[in-house]
Amino acid sequence: MKTFIEQLINGLSLGSIYALIALGYTMVYGIMKLINFAHGDIYMVGAFTGFFASTYLHLGFVPSLLLAMLVSLILGVTIERVAYRPLRDKSKISILITAIGVSLLLENGGIILLSPQVRTYPQIFKQHMYSFFNGIITISNQQIVIFVVSIIMMVGLQLIIYKTKIGKAMRAVSTDPDAAKLMGVNVDRTVSFTFAIGSALAAVAGVLVGIYYNSIDPLMGIMPGLKAFIAAVLGGIGIIPGAMVGGLLMGVIEALVSGYGSSLYRDGVSFAILIIILLIKPTGLFGKNVREKV
Amino acid sequence: MLEVKDLNVSYGMVNALKGIDLKVNDGEIVTIIGANGAGKSTTLMTISGILKPKKGYIKFNDVDITKKPAQNIVDMGICQVPEGRRIFANMTVMENLEMGAYLRKDNMVKSDMEKVFHLFPRLKERYKQIAGTLSGGEQQMLAIGRALMSKPKVLLLDEPSMGLAPIVVQDIFKTIKSINEDGTTILLVEQNAKMALSIADRAYVLETGNISLEGAASVLKNDERVKKSYLGG
Numbered sequence: 001m002k003t004f005i006e007q008l009i010n011g012l013s014l015g016s017i018y019a020l021i022a023l024g025y026t027m028v029y030g031i032m033k034l035i036n037f038a039h040g041d042i043y044m045v046g047a048f049t050g051f052f053a054s055t056y057l058h059l060g061f062v063p064s065l066l067l068a069m070l071v072s073l074i075l076g077v078t079i080e081r082v083a084y085r086p087l088r089d090k091s092k093i094s095i096l097i098t099a100i101g102v103s104l105l106l107e108n109g110g111i112i113l114l115s116p117q118v119r120t121y122p123q124i125f126k127q128h129m130y131s132f133f134n135g136i137i138t139i140s141n142q143q144i145v146i147f148v149v150s151i152i153m154m155v156g157l158q159l160i161i162y163k164t165k166i167g168k169a170m171r172a173v174s175t176d177p178d179a180a181k182l183m184g185v186n187v188d189r190t191v192s193f194t195f196a197i198g199s200a201l202a203a204v205a206g207v208l209v210g211i212y213y214n215s216i217d218p219l220m221g222i223m224p225g226l227k228a229f230i231a232a233v234l235g236g237i238g239i240i241p242g243a244m245v246g247g248l249l250m251g252v253i254e255a256l257v258s259g260y261g262s263s264l265y266r267d268g269v270s271f272a273i274l275i276i277i278l279l280i281k282p283t284g285l286f287g288k289n290v291r292e293k294v
Numbered sequence: 295m296l297e298v299k300d301l302n303v304s305y306g307m308v309n310a311l312k313g314i315d316l317k318v319n320d321g322e323i324v325t326i327i328g329a330n331g332a333g334k335s336t337t338l339m340t341i342s343g344i345l346k347p348k349k350g351y352i353k354f355n356d357v358d359i360t361k362k363p364a365q366n367i368v369d370m371g372i373c374q375v376p377e378g379r380r381i382f383a384n385m386t387v388m389e390n391l392e393m394g395a396y397l398r399k400d401n402m403v404k405s406d407m408e409k410v411f412h413l414f415p416r417l418k419e420r421y422k423q424i425a426g427t428l429s430g431g432e433q434q435m436l437a438i439g440r441a442l443m444s445k446p447k448v449l450l451l452d453e454p455s456m457g458l459a460p461i462v463v464q465d466i467f468k469t470i471k472s473i474n475e476d477g478t479t480i481l482l483v484e485q486n487a488k489m490a491l492s493i494a495d496r497a498y499v500l501e502t503g504n505i506s507l508e509g510a511a512s513v514l515k516n517d518e519r520v521k522k523s524y525l526g527g
Binding site: 165168169171172175176178179180181182183184185186 | 365383
């Protein structure tokens with residue numbers, strides 16, 4: 001029982017991070033039907049910005065988090081503007097290959113500029129364990145920070161999407177871009193805004209990972225990027241609550257596999273999940289088969 | 295009010311419009327009738343700025359709007375109810391109407407929504423419902439209501455009768471007439487020539503990218519060629 005709860009908490013922490021990354025995948029897919037393979041690398045840039053901000057600028061947690069969000073946001077919007085927008089009317093495959101190219105550019109650019117060595121993230125929060133119910137539940141302060149920050153981000157995102165004008169425009173563009181244009185929506189600006197939010201959330205995930213695992217490197221985005229992509233597909237790509245639930249589930253499954261089986265199987269199980277969803281329910285847990293009325 | 299001159303539009307190698315001229319005067323209902331593929335929707339999509347012409351111009355109140363982006367055209371007062379309604383299916387009725395008022399910054403939006411509800415009481419009953427669950431007729435009402443929320447000077451309507459039961463079509467056309475009587479100029483594209491000619495002031499007949507006939511609706515209704523091709527003999 002104790003191991004189970006321990007692994008559950010570990011899984012939910014990791015899952016919150018996957019969910020934050022998965023949200024960016026799913027939002028970008030929703031609005032322009034593109035799997036942005038560079039998204040995992042935007043997360044890496046966020047982690048490094050947080051690292052530099054706290055190590056060299058000696059900023060506290062919140063200012064480094066905000067700076068990381070800002071840098072990733074600018075990077076994400078720039079990538080869309082420079083690499084994806086000119087190809088938006090071209091075939092889907094050219095923009096997908098461009099995304100892979102951007103991803104490789106950021107990874108190898110990162111190796112050149114930052115060196116491939118693994119850096120140790122500063123201990124912003126000195127680890128401290130809290131235990132409840134006679135030690136049945138133990139949780140670290142870092143995990144609490146991860147939960148609190150993730151919940152704030154996800155609630156904030158829901159508010160933006162459902163309560164603001166730009167959020168409504170995002171939903172309208174994702175259903176029918178031309179109809180949205182006919183209502184006066186500036187589609188280019190809406191797409192930029194989507195990249196901005198998705199990239200900022202990835203940066204948050206990057207900083208949280210740095211705090212949780214204490215180490216970052218220029219290739220750190222590859223695996224979590226793929227896992228978060230699987231999480232987005234698991235929940236139903238393009239569906240925002242799907243990405244949140246998918247991310248949490250992925251984290252919990254990985255933690256349980258590591259806890260009860262072996263961490264060697266962890267990645268294998270994740271990819272097996274992807275194959276199983278694609279075989280059984282390609283639209284994901286929250287996906288509906290949309291039928292149009294004529 | 296709206297003036298289209300020598301408009302040429304093509305999709306790749308296909309010339310959809312081969313130089314059409316048309317005019318809509320303030321307060322009129324003008325209809326464009328024609329068969330499938332004649333270029334009717336292309337005309338409206340070009341006026342709305344979604345498609346860009348190869349040649350020719352579109353003027354609105356003497357301002358050239360040919361190269362303006364779609365959102366500026368909506369902002370100037372031209373709004374379209376597109377073919378197939380194209381409502382935002384996973385948003386609520388109310389959110390769809392709010393999308394119609396997307397560019398507006400005045401504080402009359404609420405009271406204009408009441409006006410739309412007055413015009414279409416069915417929408418008021420269902421304002422919280424997800425738009426995709428509405429019936430075809432209700433979706434058409436929503437599409438018209440959404441466009442009205444932008445407070446258009448000219449309303450472009452593309453096949454509002456499509457896929458609807460005859461009784462519903464009559465209702466929709468009655469509403470279009472009353473929207474016009476309230477001061478909105480209307481450019482109506484229809485395959486249902488009979489209904490369109492019955493409410494229009496003037497009409498154009500579009501055939502494979504060219505205007506083949508034009509004139510007062512009452513005259514065209516009795517024209518032998520129109521009768522034969524579009525009114526079923």
